[in-house]
Amino acid sequence: MLKIEIKNRLPTPQYPQNPKFGTQFTPHLLQIDLQEGQTDFNAVIRASQDTEPFRASTVVLHYGQSIFEGMKAFRQKNNTVAIFRADLHAKRFMHSARMLAMPEIGEDVFLQALKEYVRFEKESVPQLEDHALYLRPLMIARDEIVKVGKSKKYSFYILGCVVGSYFSGGQAKPAKVMVCKEFVRAVPGGLGEAKTAANYAASLAPQAFAEKHGCDQVLYLDGIEHKFVDELGGMNFFIVRNGNELCTPKLNGSILHGVTRQSILEIANSLGLKPKEEKLSFDEILEQIKSGVVTEAFACGTAAVIHSIGEFLFLTKKSDAPNSIKLPSETPVGQKLLSELKQIQRGIKKAPGQWLTLIE
Numbered sequence: 001m002l003k004i005e006i007k008n009r010l011p012t013p014q015y016p017q018n019p020k021f022g023t024q025f026t027p028h029l030l031q032i033d034l035q036e037g038q039t040d041f042n043a044v045i046r047a048s049q050d051t052e053p054f055r056a057s058t059v060v061l062h063y064g065q066s067i068f069e070g071m072k073a074f075r076q077k078n079n080t081v082a083i084f085r086a087d088l089h090a091k092r093f094m095h096s097a098r099m100l101a102m103p104e105i106g107e108d109v110f111l112q113a114l115k116e117y118v119r120f121e122k123e124s125v126p127q128l129e130d131h132a133l134y135l136r137p138l139m140i141a142r143d144e145i146v147k148v149g150k151s152k153k154y155s156f157y158i159l160g161c162v163v164g165s166y167f168s169g170g171q172a173k174p175a176k177v178m179v180c181k182e183f184v185r186a187v188p189g190g191l192g193e194a195k196t197a198a199n200y201a202a203s204l205a206p207q208a209f210a211e212k213h214g215c216d217q218v219l220y221l222d223g224i225e226h227k228f229v230d231e232l233g234g235m236n237f238f239i240v241r242n243g244n245e246l247c248t249p250k251l252n253g254s255i256l257h258g259v260t261r262q263s264i265l266e267i268a269n270s271l272g273l274k275p276k277e278e279k280l281s282f283d284e285i286l287e288q289i290k291s292g293v294v295t296e297a298f299a300c301g302t303a304a305v306i307h308s309i310g311e312f313l314f315l316t317k318k319s320d321a322p323n324s325i326k327l328p329s330e331t332p333v334g335q336k337l338l339s340e341l342k343q344i345q346r347g348i349k350k351a352p353g354q355w356l357t358l359i360e
């Protein structure tokens with residue numbers, strides 16, 4: 001059971017158009033403080049700026065017991081508001097909680113808190129095209145002790161952030177993506193499938209290395225043979241073969257179960273595409289780009305939706321002569337999928353299932 005108390009209501013600010021992603025927070029957050037084993041919860045919605053003291057001994061800061069989600073609420077064509085695939089995000093959050101030995105607050109509690117929060121922040125859901133209210137549920141360990149072990153006390157939060165296009169200027173340039181076999185994001189039996197702080201911490205040095213080489217993103221290969229594509233640091237991966245075969249790496253325990261990935265697979269048939277989940281060898285992809293079999297590659301995720309890949313740069317940490325290969329500049333499949341997803345998210349086209357949670 002969940003009880004929600006509203007502490008204070010601040011005026012809705014004027015948000016700038018196309019803000020830098022992740023910078024325009026809404027005035028309130030929802031917070032639930034909980035103990036392991038608890039089944040009834042009290043949430044408060046309060047001003048985000050009323051920050052509470054955090055001791056340096058807090059478990060999350062040392063041992064990384066932290067999980068989160070990233071999803072969006074969209075203004076609909078009839079001016080109502082809807083959250084995109086909230087149920088899948090709720091499931092994934094519980095899965096992450098289990099993997100990090102954290103308490104599961106339950107999908108129903110998660111969804112109720114989310115709906116109440118979005119109802120409360122409804123005026124902040126932008127009208128503008130390509131804009132949305134980005135929602136960031138987060139749970140962290142709050143015990144204060146410097147001994148490795150799971151915490152007994154936790155805090156669950158939902159933050160809101162007004163976002164525009166993920167790309168500056170609104171227009172996505174095809175990404176230049178680095179592949180360096182020496183960097184490993186996740187291994188079988190590890191945390192790859194959880195949306196947890198550790199995976200993002202592990203991606204920061206490779207990302208900095210990629211940027212030093214003029215790349216936008218890192219594509220990670222499997223952590224054992226360093227041959228098969230897993231995913232990017234914050235997005236899943238697809239290729240298009242022969243113009244209509246849509247392939248993505250099969251989920252293998254090291255890949256995040258992306259909601260955008262799943263949505264793309266579910267709408268592919270209706271767009272005349274053949275969806276496939278396979279083990280994808282990176283060397284084979286390179287051969288198939290050269291021979292013209294692979295016609296497109298793209299990354300996908302909640303924040304950017306679909307980002308086409310224009311070039312792969314592959315190198316080793318020590319090499320000073322990286323190799324590179326370019327992809328065709330036309331990306332009709334990526335464009336078609338992007339347009340379809342955007343219309344479903346705005347309620348302009350019908351989703352193949354109950355994908356939108358309407359907020360009254």
Ligand SMILES: Cc1ncc(COP(=O)(O)O)c(C=O)c1O
Nearest residue numbers: 234235236256258259260301302
């Ligand atoms: C590592 C990783 N893979 C894939 C994704 C894409 O997942 P989704 O489509 O659910 O946003 C994300 C973003 O959340 C991510 O962080």
